[in-house]
Amino acid sequence: MPRLKTRLNNLSHLFLPLSVLVILIIINLIKGADYFRITMVNGAFYGNIPNILFGASELVILSIGMTLVTAASRGQDISIGESGAISSAIFVQYVLNAGEVTLWTILVGFLISCVAGLVIGAFNGTLVSFFNVQPMVATLILFLGGRSIAFIIDGKVSPILANEISNRIGTVIPGVPIQTPIILTVVFIAVVAVVLKTTNLRLYVEAVGINPSAARLNGINPKKIIFLTFLLMGVCSAVAGFIAVNKAGRHDSVNLLKFIMMDAILAVALGGNSLAGGKFSITGSIIGAYTIEMLNRTLLRLEVNPEAIKAFKAVFIIVLMVVASPVVRIFFKKVLDKARTIVARYSVRQTGGINKGAVSITDTTGKKGE
Amino acid sequence: MQSEIILKMEGIDKSFPGVRALHNVDFTLRKGEIHALMGENGAGKSTLIKILTGVYQKDAGQIFIEGRPVYFKSPQEAQNMGIGTVFQEIALCPNLTVAENIFIGRGRDNFIKWKQMNAKAAEMLNSLGIPASPTQELASCSIAVQQMIAIARAVDMDCKILILDEPTSSLDEDEVQKLFALMRQLKARGVGIIFITHFIDEVYAISDRITVLRNGELIGEYHTSALPQIELISKMMGKALSDVSAIKKHELPKSDDSVPVFEARALSSAAGVRPFNFKIQKGEVNGFAGLLGSGRSESVRAIFAADKVTGGEVKINGRRVKIKTPLQAMKQGIGYLPEDRKGDGIIDELSVRDNLILALQVMKGFFRPLSRKQAEEFTDQFIQKLDIKTPSPNTPIKSLSGGNQQKVILARWLLTQPMYLILDEPTRGIDVGTKVEIQKLVLKLAADGMSITFISSEIDEMLRVCARLIVMKDREIVGELSGMNLTEQDVMHMIAQGGK
Numbered sequence: 001m002p003r004l005k006t007r008l009n010n011l012s013h014l015f016l017p018l019s020v021l022v023i024l025i026i027i028n029l030i031k032g033a034d035y036f037r038i039t040m041v042n043g044a045f046y047g048n049i050p051n052i053l054f055g056a057s058e059l060v061i062l063s064i065g066m067t068l069v070t071a072a073s074r075g076q077d078i079s080i081g082e083s084g085a086i087s088s089a090i091f092v093q094y095v096l097n098a099g100e101v102t103l104w105t106i107l108v109g110f111l112i113s114c115v116a117g118l119v120i121g122a123f124n125g126t127l128v129s130f131f132n133v134q135p136m137v138a139t140l141i142l143f144l145g146g147r148s149i150a151f152i153i154d155g156k157v158s159p160i161l162a163n164e165i166s167n168r169i170g171t172v173i174p175g176v177p178i179q180t181p182i183i184l185t186v187v188f189i190a191v192v193a194v195v196l197k198t199t200n201l202r203l204y205v206e207a208v209g210i211n212p213s214a215a216r217l218n219g220i221n222p223k224k225i226i227f228l229t230f231l232l233m234g235v236c237s238a239v240a241g242f243i244a245v246n247k248a249g250r251h252d253s254v255n256l257l258k259f260i261m262m263d264a265i266l267a268v269a270l271g272g273n274s275l276a277g278g279k280f281s282i283t284g285s286i287i288g289a290y291t292i293e294m295l296n297r298t299l300l301r302l303e304v305n306p307e308a309i310k311a312f313k314a315v316f317i318i319v320l321m322v323v324a325s326p327v328v329r330i331f332f333k334k335v336l337d338k339a340r341t342i343v344a345r346y347s348v349r350q351t352g353g354i355n356k357g358a359v360s361i362t363d364t365t366g367k368k369g370e
Numbered sequence: 371m372q373s374e375i376i377l378k379m380e381g382i383d384k385s386f387p388g389v390r391a392l393h394n395v396d397f398t399l400r401k402g403e404i405h406a407l408m409g410e411n412g413a414g415k416s417t418l419i420k421i422l423t424g425v426y427q428k429d430a431g432q433i434f435i436e437g438r439p440v441y442f443k444s445p446q447e448a449q450n451m452g453i454g455t456v457f458q459e460i461a462l463c464p465n466l467t468v469a470e471n472i473f474i475g476r477g478r479d480n481f482i483k484w485k486q487m488n489a490k491a492a493e494m495l496n497s498l499g500i501p502a503s504p505t506q507e508l509a510s511c512s513i514a515v516q517q518m519i520a521i522a523r524a525v526d527m528d529c530k531i532l533i534l535d536e537p538t539s540s541l542d543e544d545e546v547q548k549l550f551a552l553m554r555q556l557k558a559r560g561v562g563i564i565f566i567t568h569f570i571d572e573v574y575a576i577s578d579r580i581t582v583l584r585n586g587e588l589i590g591e592y593h594t595s596a597l598p599q600i601e602l603i604s605k606m607m608g609k610a611l612s613d614v615s616a617i618k619k620h621e622l623p624k625s626d627d628s629v630p631v632f633e634a635r636a637l638s639s640a641a642g643v644r645p646f647n648f649k650i651q652k653g654e655v656n657g658f659a660g661l662l663g664s665g666r667s668e669s670v671r672a673i674f675a676a677d678k679v680t681g682g683e684v685k686i687n688g689r690r691v692k693i694k695t696p697l698q699a700m701k702q703g704i705g706y707l708p709e710d711r712k713g714d715g716i717i718d719e720l721s722v723r724d725n726l727i728l729a730l731q732v733m734k735g736f737f738r739p740l741s742r743k744q745a746e747e748f749t750d751q752f753i754q755k756l757d758i759k760t761p762s763p764n765t766p767i768k769s770l771s772g773g774n775q776q777k778v779i780l781a782r783w784l785l786t787q788p789m790y791l792i793l794d795e796p797t798r799g800i801d802v803g804t805k806v807e808i809q810k811l812v813l814k815l816a817a818d819g820m821s822i823t824f825i826s827s828e829i830d831e832m833l834r835v836c837a838r839l840i841v842m843k844d845r846e847i848v849g850e851l852s853g854m855n856l857t858e859q860d861v862m863h864m865i866a867q868g869g870k
Contacts, residue, residue: 198737198739199736199737199739200731200732200735200736200737200738200739201736203720203724203728203731203739204732204736206717206719206720206724207717207720207724207728210717210718210719210720211713211714211716211717211718213713213714214708214713214714214715214716214717215717216676216696217674217676217696217706217708217714217715218696218700218728218729218732218782219695219696219697219700219729219732219733220697220732221695221697278719279719279720
């Protein structure tokens with residue numbers, strides 16, 4: 001029982017994203033009771049929920065990387081969409097120049113794009129950890145220049161990725177009922193879970209994010225850890241770019257993963273993570289990412305004018321952040337405590353101490369009276 | 371005049387979820403009195419002060435100021451009633467001038483009248499005998515003067531009650547005297563002063579009365595002159611004093627010419643300590659003595675490579691080794707408990723368990739995490755062994771009291787089974803009971819063969835624990851003292867005569 005209680009306490013940070021998720025589901029159910037309906041088209045599942053899982057793939061992967069960068073460096077990487085665009089441009093060029101496209105070609109292309117992601121991560125990481133540039137300023141460089149680099153690699157406007165395997169990666173593999181990006185995301189999350197389980201990544205990153213000076217005196221090199229999180233961010237960007245470009249079927253260097261860093265940062269915050277670094281919850285960020293995708297689609301489903309969606313989203317986020325702010329939280333905690341004591345007193349009078357909890361309360365109040 | 375009561379707190383109760391911080395506590399402060407509030411960590415001193423200053427709301431009880439019942443909902447209200455508070459950490463703006471710091475946020479007008487403000491500040495500094503000019507930048511004043519300016523700020527606007535929460539912990543002897551002079555002057559003006567400190571000598575030097583709290587309960591109020599030190603300590607600890615005086619240091623091991631566990635030659639660091647030689651034998655407890663800023667901490671930081679090592683060579687058990695990073699030092703079997711517990715020691719948001727296993731975990735390496743079970747076993751073992759008071763191993767370390775935090779850090783290093791452990795101010799800011807526990811532990815560890823360097827600003831503590839003292843002055847070693855009959859005078863003489 002106490003074990004369960006600590007477990008539940010550990011999950012308390014998920015309260016916010018989960019409650020938002022529930023509210024969004026209720027709104028959707030009011031709009032139409034068929035919200036959860038899933039249909040089979042050509043042997044694959046479609047419907048609102050599969051669409052959200054499908055649509056959020058890149059965001060989920062990026063928000064995992066963003067969580068780590070935020071936790072260790074106490075800042076955010078705003079170049080993730082651009083680094084995804086660059087690494088996927090390299091992937092597309094490799095595939096287009098490879099002649100016949102086999103699974104092997106795609107795999108090699110993917111690995112090359114991951115290396116590109118690592119290089120970009122190393123660039124950002126070097127600026128942040130070794131030159132002490134603010135993460136947002138350091139990544140501003142690629143945020144501004146990244147899409148031009150991607151365009152130069154492309155060599156022309158939007159090269160098309162017209163092969164069967166890419167199509168399958170971006171949509172479905174015949175015979176598999178779940179869309180491929182959803183599967184890839186699940187695999188990615190599983191890999192991250194294994195990494196967290198088999199290494200000290202969490203302890204090191206949290207220690208560095210909370211108190212770099214103490215971390216250093218315990219043998220951790222904070223610079224290296226911050227650098228490492230940027231490398232991991234680079235890989236996340238490459239994977240997200242890979243999924244995005246296969247989904248789209250062409251490499252649009254201007255619009256691919258455009259402004260996704262805003263949603264990724266929001267997902268991290270929504271997941272109960274402090275943007276000032278320290279302790280982190282990847283589960284929270286993942287739920288946050290899916291929540292954002294659900295919010296986007298809910299607004300579409302409510303037939304909000306696409307031009308106005310951003311404004312609605314902004315209002316929603318303001319409400320959310322105010323509700324989640326410590327000020328409001330403390331207020332509610334006080335109200336809750338008061339309510340509890342009133343209920344406790346009331347139940348003491350009513351039951352005359354039959355209830356076990358009430359007995360201990362009468363005990364202490366009895367002592368006070370002495 | 372002396373007996374006129376300005377503050378009366380009666381039957382104060384305060385509970386936090388799961389803990390009863392105060393139970394039925396009374397406190398009385400008279401006009402023109404310096405009243406020491408004593409108790410170990412967790413006794414309820416700071417809770418009582420926070421209730422008095424409006425930071426916390428009391429659950430039960432009443433507060434009277436000059437006979438009238440008051441109820442503070444915020445610190446601002448308490449301030450308006452004439453309660454001024456000065457905390458251990460100076461909460462002033464170092465880049466503003468002295469006058470600005472005294473009057474900032476105090477003005478009733480929207481515009482600052484510079485001339486008037488500076489004149490008023492000058493008058494105030496003068497009357498309180500604070501050696502600072504109103505237009506001087508605060509950062510250019512010494513810590514003691516800054517502390518006095520913080521007091522001046524609190525005293526401004528008809529302060530009747532002044533609370534000083536550990537004002538002396540970052541001051542040296544001379545500065546403490548200056549602060550005391552200021553306190554006496556305020557006392558003469560009729561201000562009631564509540565004085566909180568861990569230094570018992572200071573209590574006897576300046577206070578008129580003492581109120582002792584223990585475990586959230588009032589033990590009693592005493593006239594300072596009528597309460598012997600030893601009784602005060604036993605009242606604070608709640609046990610007889612026989613174990614306190616039972617501490618006895620060990621003889622220096624006779625085998626002084628055997629190979630030292632650790633030896634440094636001409637070691638120097640970027641923190642500016644002059645190249646120094648140092649060695650320690652197996653099972654020896656030694657210490658660096660000297661005034662604040664003499665280079666004690668810098669020297670041990672150089673040994674652990676906490677600051678960048680700039681020169682010198684190091685031998686472990688007679689073998690030359692390279693120690694350029696803390697991790698290399700750890701791998702050679704050196705542990706280091708830093709002076710600044712909050713800044714360099716604890717990872718405040720992490721759990722007691724994570725904090726405890728950190729050093730061992732890092733030594734094992736990034737790819738070899740301890741299993742959950744192992745980590746729990748280690749934690750439980752040390753919580754028991756060192757009697758660490760924590761609700762659970764999962765509790766964030768920041769919610770523990772200072773003494774218990776320090777025990778966790780100590781456990782962190784003991785877990786790595788070092789052969790040489792450096793303890794820089796392990797007992798600073800922690801209660802008497804834990805202090806004694808730590809001193810005993812140090813001697814026990816040494817008896818088991820560990821070499822320990824023990825640094826403390828309290829010289830008598832070092833005399834009690836260390837068999838050999840390395841005396842420092844102006845970032846240089848000026849001499850060494852050893853033997854069973856070391857006295858404070860010996861050390862002071864050496865500091866006074868040493869150097870050029």
